[in-house]
Amino acid sequence: MNSKQLTLLVFLICLCSKPAFSQWTKGKGKGYYKLSAWYLESDQHYTDTGAIDPNVTRGQFNINFYGEYGLTNKLDIIAYVPFFSRVYQNDVISGTTGGTIGVGEDLNSIGDIDLGLNYGLIKTDKFALSGTLKFGLPTGNDSGGSDGSYQTGDGEFNQMLLINAGAPFKLGKTSLYSKAYIGYNNRTQDFSDEFRTGLEIGANFLNKKLWLLGRSDIVKSLNNGSLNAQNSQGSIFANNIEYVSLGAEIAYYFTKKLGASFNYTSAIDGRIIYASPSISFGVFLDIK
Helix, strand or coil: CCCCCCCCCCHHHHCCCCCCCCCCCCCCCCEEEEEEEEEEEEEEEEEECEEEEEEEEEEEEEEEEEEEECCCCEEEEEEEEEEEEEECCEEEEEECCCCEEEECCCECCCCCEEEEEEEEECCCCCEEEEEEEEEEEEECCEEECCCEEEECCCCCCCCEEEEEEEEEEECCCEEEEEEEEEEEEEECCCCEEEEEEEEHHHHHHHHCEEEEEEEEEEEEHHHHHCCCECCCCCCCCCCCCEEEEEEEEEEEEEECCCCEEEEEEEEEEEEEEECCCCCEEEEEEEEC
């Protein structure tokens, strides 16, 4: 797979750096709002066989808004809006002559927006269960640049249904929580559907001012789509991507409502996805 055939699949990695599931509903009138910047650059990728191959250096930078708001005590609305998305490719420089072999390009636009609902099924002091329905809107550019391979969206409308479970617990004097989800992502435009699952563990310190989180996400293609490697615009967009990712996040509350966070996430195994980590930094408002 060459660099044109490796269209930026950072959208899937980006999912690892934003909240993918929410077990505890916020409660009526309460909410969580986050403004963050996310960045990835890579010169290597996982092929369709899982091997790691080099590619021309490409990268993506997003500025995102994520929000959860409680319409009732059981029902939240969810929104993820990457209102600025930049994809770029560096110049290709000859290692022998130092001359420019290929001129780099870039594209700036909005990314794909996610909107959804989270409904609380069970909520006690020891356990929470909820169901989430998300809609992925094709608001990004799926065929930008001179060859159509510069993309800030995948051009398809998808619907994702998740079942989420979570529980708080203690380890000594330290308060922790665990979350898990399992779900199905129905994709249109001849993309294959996906099975998704993930786990998150968090612990708080300094009287709930400091939170340390670890995450893992798995995406498995059902290989039931008929999308060819080359789409109708002549550019290449991947289908049947798969990955296992690990991520860590640190969040600090400056006040009871205002805080900042830093996230580091990388795919440790995959198919047709970048083999480099992404980082993000954000500020949030948590109204409890």
